[in-house]
Amino acid sequence: MATDTIPQDIASMDAATIERGLPSFEPPTLEALIRRTNREYWDANAPTIPDPLYDRLVEALRRLAPDNPVLDELGESLPDGPVIEAEATATIPPEDRLGAPVRHTRSMLSLGKCYGAEELLAWAEKFEGEILMMPKMDGVACSLRYNDKGELFLAATRGNGSEGEDITINALEVADIPKQLDAKSLAHSGLANSELSLEVRGELFMRLSVFERYKDQYSNPRNLTAGAIKHKERGKTAAYTLSFYAYDLLNHGLGHEREKFELLKALGFSVEECEFVARDALQDSFERWSRRREAIDYEIDGVVYRAADTGEQARLGETGHHPRWSIAYKFQGDTGTTTLEDVLWSVSRTGTITPVGLFKPIELSGAMIGRAGLHNLNRFEELDLSEGATIEVTRRGGVIPHVERMIAPGPGAKKFEIPTRCPACGSEAERRKKRDGEFLFCSRPEACVSARLGELLHFAKVVDIQGFGPKIVTQAVDAGLLSSPVDFYALRTEDLETLDRLGRRSAQNLVDQVEAHRSVELPVFLQALGIDHLGRQNALLLADEFRTLAAVRAVDRDTLLEVKGIKDAIADAILGGLEARSELIDALLTHVSVVDLPEKSEDDSAEQPVEGVLGGKSFLFTGALEAFTRKQAQDKVEAHGGVSAAGVNKTLDYLVVGAGKGAKSSKQKKAEKLVDGGAPLKVITEAEFLEMIGE
Ligand SMILES: [Zn+2]
Missing domain, CATH: 3.40.50.10190 (BRCT domain)
Structure with missing residues (x-):
């Protein structure tokens, strides 16, 4: 295939089309697609195709044209300006070189990848000795350089592998990055007077527990980490509580990875879990990590294996692109298609109203997923979702589910619209511009939150849906699972079991409780609405008098005042409350059947049995x-x-x-x-x- 046969629509080609065409793509097409998707991922922070598909494009090009120049350009594009040699940065004050391009003394090569047990075993057969395994973090790779006194003088991003970007001044604010290495350990190591300065490589990342604070405004922790470490304003980085995982040490002269990691720890670095794995347990260890993935407090997209003996590492050497002594085994099955059933508008405790897509649960990276946040309003409008639409869902980094795109609209093509009022409290909903796009906010957030928690707890208590105490309800509100009593009836085991320390069994019990309360007696239903002056006593009175929910809703003020014990102010509160909750009642009726009382005959009176x-x-x-x-x-x-x-x-x-x-x-x-x-x-x-x- 010649260059002029590159498909016309390369700029807009979507994931499904790329997937279908991949086996027949020739190098020019692959090259154009890789350039495009690489730009989207690194520079625009807005990937349009799943990571595994991107990896396959790169692998395909590498197979067909190993010397293609695009393979050397993968990664971030670099800022303009003269490139500074890493060692030379020591003479420039860090505040004067933020964002400057820096040439790494030794290239930061990317890792070769494998996608199956056979490939992994074939790799491991090439060397002797132990194998080290560690998580493959989805963060920002960088290089740290220390002088012979153990002082940090340079932090730079990986960039395209040979040149990165200076982030030193901001890295000084990251608590996890030692500014001064432990002097004693440094002296012991024999590295202190080495001619080469010490280089530590690792991953900057944000823990998911920290990302919780930002999840309404940012699509994933990796993008936020990149933004935080490159922040142009001084003094802004510390607040993001970034973490750093040291995974490599250069110029060390040590014989084994075990010694290397021990030294890293002694020098003052945090080292995430890594382990030495037996050769016959390689695939098992991968599967174990794949299962553990959700329980880990950071995003990983695979695991990394490394020959542990540094002599073997030296013997194996590297290709132009990868070290031969290490390999990444990436998780699969992160993408799937399913049917969109509904869109909920979840109100956070800060008042942000986020669209949440509910879809037919599908298995993604080993877990059943039935809902995903749709992020900001621009994204929501762009997706143009309709009921019953076929959608593509991915789990970014294997953790956070994400609706990538709509593949086909639903049969009725009923569009989901942006609400004008807060679904939780009925206050006006406001559109506001934030750094990451436009968002919807409740105009009265303080009143909204406490009222909502109160309303949900009251509903669960009155209807006797057991297990939903303040702790679970607050957590469910924070997780975007509950905004209104209607949401109880949309809860699924797979959503609840993601809550703190709630296992599958407890989650199932909660769902069973909800299921057992889909039929509600009229007085209970009335009381559960949480209307002022419509407590148990008045709910019983109203039910007894009017017999059906329809009759209660249709009652006028005069008729209501005829009921014994219902005075002016009470009647007004009840009528106002029923009116204000009209939408809620309608919504509840799609999930709950209200058991009306049998009709009274003409001559019935309250006294007669x-x-x-x-x-x-x-x-x-x-x-x-x-x-x-x-x-x-x-x-x-x-x-x-x-x-x-x-x-x-x-x-x-x-x-x-x-x-x-x-x-x-x-x-x-x-x-x-x-x-x-x-x-x-x-x-x-x-x-x-x-x-x-x-x-
Ligand atoms: Zn509200």
């Missing part, structure tokens, strides 16, 4: 019933003038335990506890129930 042998008593069923289905049993209750209850609580009159086999249900245990506590509730058998209704 409800008709039917069950006389208005409430019933709940548990265990496997023999005579009928759960639904048939509930119909029987209602046909005989009783009420179907939604859960076990003090207002329940009868718990009917099915005659079928099985362990005691949680409902029964709870009911027995209530009985022990003196509640008038009765636990009866299925046979006793049949007797009551005369069957």
